Amino acid sequence: MSEPAASSEYGLWVLVVLNSALFIIFAFSFAKPSKARDWTSFGAFSAFVIALFTEMYGFPLSIYFLSPWLASQFPDVNWLAHDSGHFWEMIFGWKDNPHFGPFHMVSLAFIVFGFSVLAWSWPILHAALRGGKLAKTGIYARLRHPQYAGFVLIMFGFLLQWPTILTLVMFPILVWMYVRLALKEERDAETEFGDEYRAYTAVTPRFWPRWR
Template sequence: MMTDAGASYGLWLLVFINSAVFIIFAFSFFKPQTSRDWRSFGAFSAFILALFTEMYGFPLTIFVLSGWLQSTWPDIDWLAHDSGHLPEMMFGWKSSPHFGPFHLLSFALIGGGFWLISVAWHQLWNAQRQGRLAVTGPYARIRHPQYVGFILVMLGFLVQWPTILTLAMFPVLVWMYVRLARSEEADTSARFGQVYEQYAQSVPAFIPRFAGAGNKHDSREV
């Protein structure tokens, strides 16, 4: 039987603190300026808030799936906080889920995503200050590293603590980021013309190519 969730959930102060920490952390890296930036950052913030609401506030996914979870894995207390790490629980991880393979993978994805956002913003800021196209650092491999960074962070949280709401939000947010990227490309193409067209032909939008030496553009070309 499942036990009372009172000790593990309803911790709304933790919902607020954790959401604020990650949103402010992302803000310090991304530094949104345009309306497009704010839309992408707002969507990411909504995902984070939904995640921590289920992680510490109300376990909607556990309640919705409680019948199936309890009948399939009857020995697990699904209202214990650690049981929210569904992948570890379902695959029979016996130790603390915080040291499980899915949790460690999530740390790599989240850390890599924030690193990509940070490094890409620095390159973009320098390029904008100099009035040129950003083609160095992560931009030498993909055209939209900051959007890819946000997707990696969200994917990392999904691996660590999947919920019905965040699983539903994820493809919608990816689609939104792709549309924002296309809109951004149209504006950049209008500004830089042939220089951007040549860059776009040699550098993928979201998935890097590692087989070759990479993009040959450098700051002197723009």
């Protein structure tokens, strides 16, 4: 490991800003937060994205923190090279371009699927809110909180692609927060829609759909 590798392959703060902005704006275009709880969930997702890209292109804090162990266990890997941030490919000895590694491919599938869930759910929710009705068609007929599920899928995909200590700590905290927000929304919906909502919850799972 050498300082020139670190200085040449990290410290790319323009890429931190551009990539963070790209994914946050992209998510915003699907989520379109309007209520306070919407902004809370979107803000938490944005913090996760910023933390991720800060380590991906700016400063590899996790690599520095783990460098003694990594250097002793994997002496042939230059951990300050940017591609070495694809942690799982390096650990399991992937020799080719890590962007085509199995974990990277699976992570892309989760990220694309998560954004697809957001894109599918928003028009249905928006139409229901405008009409003062309960959203229970389309993807809402499969699960009650597809937007939160979409955010979790995207974050999990990023963890597979580029895990860091901070994002690994943030992930369960954000999942817990999304669950609490979902439960609060359910209490509000039951108050507003009464028996209609109770009948809906009786046949529709909260986060994980039943496909049969």
